[in-house]
Amino acid sequence: MHSFGHRANAVATFAVTILAAMCFAASFSDNFNSATPTASVKILNINWFQKEANGNDEVSMTLNISADLSSLFTWNTKQVFVFVAAEYETAQNALNQVSLWDGIIPAKEHAKFLIHTTNKYRFIDQGSNLKGKDFNLTMHWHIMPKTGKMFADKIVMTGYRLPEQYR
Amino acid sequence: MDWQGQKRAEMLMQVLLVASAVAAFLAGYVLADFQLMLLVYAGGVVLTALITVPDWPFFNRNPLKWLDAADAERHPRPQVSAGATAGGKKKSGKNK
Numbered sequence: 001m002h003s004f005g006h007r008a009n010a011v012a013t014f015a016v017t018i019l020a021a022m023c024f025a026a027s028f029s030d031n032f033n034s035a036t037p038t039a040s041v042k043i044l045n046i047n048w049f050q051k052e053a054n055g056n057d058e059v060s061m062t063l064n065i066s067a068d069l070s071s072l073f074t075w076n077t078k079q080v081f082v083f084v085a086a087e088y089e090t091a092q093n094a095l096n097q098v099s100l101w102d103g104i105i106p107a108k109e110h111a112k113f114l115i116h117t118t119n120k121y122r123f124i125d126q127g128s129n130l131k132g133k134d135f136n137l138t139m140h141w142h143i144m145p146k147t148g149k150m151f152a153d154k155i156v157m158t159g160y161r162l163p164e165q166y167r
Numbered sequence: 168m169d170w171q172g173q174k175r176a177e178m179l180m181q182v183l184l185v186a187s188a189v190a191a192f193l194a195g196y197v198l199a200d201f202q203l204m205l206l207v208y209a210g211g212v213v214l215t216a217l218i219t220v221p222d223w224p225f226f227n228r229n230p231l232k233w234l235d236a237a238d239a240e241r242h243p244r245p246q247v248s249a250g251a252t253a254g255g256k257k258k259s260g261k262n263k
């Protein structure tokens with residue numbers, strides 16, 4: 001600590017190192033958050049269900065997506081990215097996941113919501129497997145932190161079924 | 168700054184920075200405000216820099232005792248022999 005510059009450098013580097021430790025501690029504190037999210041998706045209407053020119057099935061539907069994700073937010077949460085995916089099995093693929101809707105929740109106040117919408121992204125199969133298909137609608141979320149580790153989880157909702165015939 | 172002062176400055180820096188960090192983290196965690204943690208810590212860093220970096224008088228309370236000029240004449244520097252590199256500098260006055 002011989003000179004002004006030497007001491008200034010020491011303060012700066014030690015301060016930044018401790019800041020890194022604080023960020024680690026803040027991220028670690030997220031592990032103590034016990035989250036109790038709820039979600040439900042209702043298919044209000046199958047708008048249309050067709051086979052495309054290239055042979056792939058496509059379906060358009062109107063959904064009510066409601067959830068309460070406010071318990072996911074901590075002091076270290078920047079935003080929550082949430083999306084709803086249709087998941088089903090075909091002979092070709094053990095698991096198909098098609099994202100139908102997503103959104104960004106910027107704050108706890110906006111985390112309890114009800115969205116009435118058609119599917120934001122097209123529900124197109126790899127092939128022609130959707131007639132009478134049973135599928136799950138799963139709400140996934142990514143809790144994006146201000147610093148540190150990102151947590152991801154989901155709620156699986158079962159019991160949905162597509163029509164037997166095109167309409 | 169004398170040697171004791173340097174030691175004191177370094178010790179003060181470490182204590183103040185860690186204390187600022189602990190206070191900032193507790194404040195932020197309890198009040199669930201990440202930005203508050205950063206602000207409290209930034210304030211603590213500035214305070215630490217103000218206390219430990221400049222050459223304040225209280226860091227100079229154990230000044231070094233240099234030899235008087237008269238004493239130096241009575242104990243002249245040894246002559247360096249030709250070809251040999253000059254040895255270490257004479258650290259006169261380092262009274263520990």
